[in-house]
Amino acid sequence: MTVDLDKFKKPGKDYYxxxxxxGSANKLGVGVIKHNLGQLSSENRAEVLSNVRDTYIxxxxxxxxxxxxxxxxxNWVVRIIKKSLVDAGIKGTDLDCICFTQGPxxxxxxxxxxxxxxxxxxxxxxxxxxxNHCVGHIEMGREITGANNPVVLYVSGGNTQIIAYSRQxxxxxxxxxxxxxxxxxxxxxxxxxxxNDPAPGYNIEQMAKKGKHLVTLPYTVKGMDLSMAGILSYIxxxxxxxxxxNPKKNKNLIDEESGELITPEDLCYSLQESLFSMLxxxxxxxxxxxxxxQVLIVGGVGSNERLQEMxxxxxxERKNGSIHATDxxxxxxxxxxxxxxxxxxxxxxxxxxxxxxxxxxxxxTDEVFVSWRDD
Amino acid sequence: xxxxxxxxxxxxxxxxxxxxCSQPAVENDKYIIKYxxxxxxxxxxxxxxxxxxxxxxxxxxxNKLEKLGINSPSVISADYVNGIIWMEFIGDGLPNGDISxxxxxxxxxxxxxxxxxxxxxxxxxxxxxxxxxxxxxxxNDMIHGDLTSSNILLNGKEPYLIDFGxxxxxxxxxxxxxxxxxxxxxxxxTHSVFADSYNKWLLKGYVQGNKKSxxxxxxxxEVRLRGRKRSMLG
Numbered sequence: 262m263t264v265d266l267d268k269f270k271k272p273g274k275d276y277y278x279x280x281x282x283x284g285s286a287n288k289l290g291v292g293v294i295k296h297n298l299g300q301l302s303s304e305n306r307a308e309v310l311s312n313v314r315d316t317y318i319x320x321x322x323x324x325x326x327x328x329x330x331x332x333x334x335x336n337w338v339v340r341i342i343k344k345s346l347v348d349a350g351i352k353g354t355d356l357d358c359i360c361f362t363q364g365p366x367x368x369x370x371x372x373x374x375x376x377x378x379x380x381x382x383x384x385x386x387x388x389x390x391x392x393n394h395c396v397g398h399i400e401m402g403r404e405i406t407g408a409n410n411p412v413v414l415y416v417s418g419g420n421t422q423i424i425a426y427s428r429q430x431x432x433x434x435x436x437x438x439x440x441x442x443x444x445x446x447x448x449x450x451x452x453x454x455x456x457n458d459p460a461p462g463y464n465i466e467q468m469a470k471k472g473k474h475l476v477t478l479p480y481t482v483k484g485m486d487l488s489m490a491g492i493l494s495y496i497x498x499x500x501x502x503x504x505x506x507n508p509k510k511n512k513n514l515i516d517e518e519s520g521e522l523i524t525p526e527d528l529c530y531s532l533q534e535s536l537f538s539m540l541x542x543x544x545x546x547x548x549x550x551x552x553x554x555q556v557l558i559v560g561g562v563g564s565n566e567r568l569q570e571m572x573x574x575x576x577x578e579r580k581n582g583s584i585h586a587t588d589x590x591x592x593x594x595x596x597x598x599x600x601x602x603x604x605x606x607x608x609x610x611x612x613x614x615x616x617x618x619x620x621x622x623x624x625x626t627d628e629v630f631v632s633w634r635d636d
Numbered sequence: 637x638x639x640x641x642x643x644x645x646x647x648x649x650x651x652x653x654x655x656x657c658s659q660p661a662v663e664n665d666k667y668i669i670k671y672x673x674x675x676x677x678x679x680x681x682x683x684x685x686x687x688x689x690x691x692x693x694x695x696x697x698x699n700k701l702e703k704l705g706i707n708s709p710s711v712i713s714a715d716y717v718n719g720i721i722w723m724e725f726i727g728d729g730l731p732n733g734d735i736s737x738x739x740x741x742x743x744x745x746x747x748x749x750x751x752x753x754x755x756x757x758x759x760x761x762x763x764x765x766x767x768x769x770x771x772x773x774x775x776n777d778m779i780h781g782d783l784t785s786s787n788i789l790l791n792g793k794e795p796y797l798i799d800f801g802x803x804x805x806x807x808x809x810x811x812x813x814x815x816x817x818x819x820x821x822x823x824x825x826t827h828s829v830f831a832d833s834y835n836k837w838l839l840k841g842y843v844q845g846n847k848k849s850x851x852x853x854x855x856x857x858e859v860r861l862r863g864r865k866r867s868m869l870g
Binding site: 475477480483484534535538541542545546548549550571572574575578 | 686802818
């Protein structure tokens with residue numbers, strides 16, 4: 262790589278500090294990251310100074326509504342920022358820039374966080390950098406795992422995409438044609454009244470470990486794209502019948518081999534197995550298409566250990582395959598990834614004027630010009 | 637048995653042995669074996685179901701094509717449970733030794749010929765023939781599902797369709813338009829320099845092959861505007 266990342270360094274300072282604010286969904290995250298001068302490499306890693314997060318948790322059976330989520334973010338943003346600065350041991354004026362999520366995400370929560378970012382920027386006289394949420398995930402995943410040019414599987418509550426880098430853009434090779442995987446899992450959790458604490462997906466994963474019987478579900482892969490809405494409505498019907506007065510009326514709720522009644526754990530297990538098979542399959546297709554042998558999994562659903570295990574089985578069968586995944590600190594939405602990706606933009610001189618800090622609910626991964634890479 | 641290609645889903649071998657005859661019926665005859673290996677990451681039940689469904693689907697589709705006389709390899713034998721299809725060998729090698737797919741052929745021209753060679757009359761008549769073949773396919777309500785320049789082989793000058801793992805039957809103009817759109821996009825990304833001429837010729841052939849192409853082409857306009865990719869929320 263020949264990109265010069267230090268064209269905009271401040272005289273007499275040999276490091277950069279950035280604050281990142283993330284609030285595109287129900288997590289409010291704030292983090293401080295430090296880059297030293299020079300290219301990031303295995304010897305010159307980005308340093309995480311603090312990474313604080315607070316999640317808006319709703320009662321079982323309910324999702325998070327934009328209005329209430331935005332209120333949560335407004336109520337907590339000052340406290341979380343303070344804690345983040347204290348954890349990092351720095352003052353606001355030590356920072357080089359303020360980074361915020363510009364999209365994609367839910368409108369109201371995005372807006373309440375960007376207001377905090379604008380205020381701090383004017384208070385401390387710091388430049389603002391708008392960051393694409395997906396690019397934040399990808400850059401943080403690359404930095405933490407050291408994967409340099411992987412096929413990225415980005416799976417979260419609102420996104421399901423297979424991404425690969427080509428000529429300064431993160432290009433989308435495959436994606437969901439309807440709902441996202443996290444959305445599918447969350448909505449299934451609501452039908453079963455599974456707790457949203459710490460996350461519905463995590464609780465489904467724990468229940469799935471106890472599942473024994475596999476229920477056959479639809480399987481919809483279309484080239485490198487996939488569709489999940491049909492699977493969700495199919496399994497929702499099964500789940501509702503399970504709680505009816507006579508669940509045995511539905512033939513599909515009896516295991517063919519043992520004749521036992523299907524349990525909610527079995528449904529969790531079956532849903533995970535089917536959905537993840539589809540994800541691994543399209544990832545493999547994308548890898549064959551771009552002739553890559555590295556996979557990086559990012560996004561909240563990426564912290565699921567069964568998904569990581571399945572991906573590993575697939576990758577091990579490929580020549581020189583390697584898999585990279587992070588844990589919940591970096592997989593689940595966080596402020597540090599926004600700070601990291603934002604700081605990369607800042608070092609390339611990409612700064613948003615105040616009038617250009619409007620958030621957008623729709624912001625595709627491939628719209629971002631990746632100036633800090635030129636491989 | 638040599639590996640011809642290895643995709644994400646299947647491995648393709650070339651062999652000289654026939655499943656029934658102990659000796660090749662014709663001297664130097666070759667056959668293709670397409671094998672979908674089981675995937676360890678999938679639950680065995682899901683794996684068996686997918687392997688079987690896709691193999692059955694592909695064989696049925698190929699049989700139907702053969703009955704209709706649309707250029708495609710004919711099936712010799714199949715093992716649904718193990719995901720094996722034994723079929724006729726199609727194609728001949730290019731001068732550089734690659735398989736004679738439309739992709740390799742066009743790439744070969746790009747490398748070894750000047751610009752005029754890439755858009756010669758010969759190329760034009762070849763692509764028109766490909767378009768006509770796709771037109772005939774759609775005229776019979778058959779959808780390929782994964783049209784790319786590497787899924788069309790050249791046998792001499794005759795194009796042949798291969799790889800029907802994602803095929804389906806549909807009479808909807810929408811499905812046919814998407815099928816063409818996928819090919820257009822594939823041509824744009826793999827043969828970007830001459831993509832406009834190539835796509836024009838393909839459509840020219842398509843109109844010849846499919847008598848009811850008007851509705852499909854009108855829909856294609858819509859599909860192009862819409863794009864296959866949509867903007868997503870959070």
